Amino acid sequence: MKKNNIIKYVFTTCFVIATLAQYAFNLPPISDQELIGQGSPQLFGKGYKLRAEAHTAFINMQTAALKDGISIGAVSSYRSFAHQQRIWERKFKSNKAKGLSDLANIKKIIEYSTIPGTSRHHWGTDIDIYQTNVKQPKNVLLPKNFHANGPYCKLKEWMDTNAATYGFYLVYTDNANRKGFKYEPWHFSYKALSSDYLNTYRTLNISEILKKEALSGSASFSESFINQYINQNILDINPELL
Numbered sequence: 441m442k443k444n445n446i447i448k449y450v451f452t453t454c455f456v457i458a459t460l461a462q463y464a465f466n467l468p469p470i471s472d473q474e475l476i477g478q479g480s481p482q483l484f485g486k487g488y489k490l491r492a493e494a495h496t497a498f499i500n501m502q503t504a505a506l507k508d509g510i511s512i513g514a515v516s517s518y519r520s521f522a523h524q525q526r527i528w529e530r531k532f533k534s535n536k537a538k539g540l541s542d543l544a545n546i547k548k549i550i551e552y553s554t555i556p557g558t559s560r561h562h563w564g565t566d567i568d569i570y571q572t573n574v575k576q577p578k579n580v581l582l583p584k585n586f587h588a589n590g591p592y593c594k595l596k597e598w599m600d601t602n603a604a605t606y607g608f609y610l611v612y613t614d615n616a617n618r619k620g621f622k623y624e625p626w627h628f629s630y631k632a633l634s635s636d637y638l639n640t641y642r643t644l645n646i647s648e649i650l651k652k653e654a655l656s657g658s659a660s661f662s663e664s665f666i667n668q669y670i671n672q673n674i675l676d677i678n679p680e681l682l
Contacts, residue, residue, distance in 0.1 A: 475562065476521060476558075477521035477522075477524060477559065483564050488567060489517050490517055490518065490565065491563075491565060491630075493630070498567065505598055510571060510573075510598045511571060511572040512569050512595065513570050513571070513572035514567050514569055514570075517568070524554065524559050524561070528656070529655075531549045531553060532546075532655075532657055536656075542660045545657055546657050546660055550673055554621075554673070555669070556655060560629060563634060564633075565637060566627065567608075567627075567628055567629075568626045568627050569595070570585075570626060571591065577590075586625035587625075592626075607631055607632050608630055609680045610625065610678055611624065611627045611628065611677050612678070613677075618676050620672035620674070631681055634681060635681055646670055647661070647666045
């Protein structure tokens, strides 16, 4: 390599590193309130809401997928504590009307839905996706839609191959040994942010937070239940995101 090219290469490399370091340094840390969905994060997106870096990565992924004939849409992204609480209370009321005990009710809900204050969707890093340029099924977020001859099988194939290139990883994998939430082939997380957020989240007193909010059924949130919920529902995820 010629001397001038070496100097140019070194200068360019140093500039890129310095720029990235400055960008990382200027990123505001996520607050405890934001971690549980009670903050006011700056979010971006049309028809969905993600943090700036995750939003940019998602746009890039959408653009790449579209070139391959796959149009990626969003069903759900950022959800506040209040939003998650509405989901919780609706499901709890419905299950209670069917005669379920409080504990059975909770166990039924957490097959797919999180307890408010514990959702990854509170962070603005996670998104539930589907394919928009196919005939839509009656119920969008069902695993069967993403397999065999399901309408979103091409989307799943594309994501399996390409999602990690854009920083997105499936959260709740189809692993028979995994506990906690059931398999969700639609739920992806932007690792560059969410892995750090998860590490910070683990320092919170989850038991205290859940008991304080007085959710329906919260009297059944025993220490053993909460510990199991943390280990299985919050932490037993795709190892790539830990």
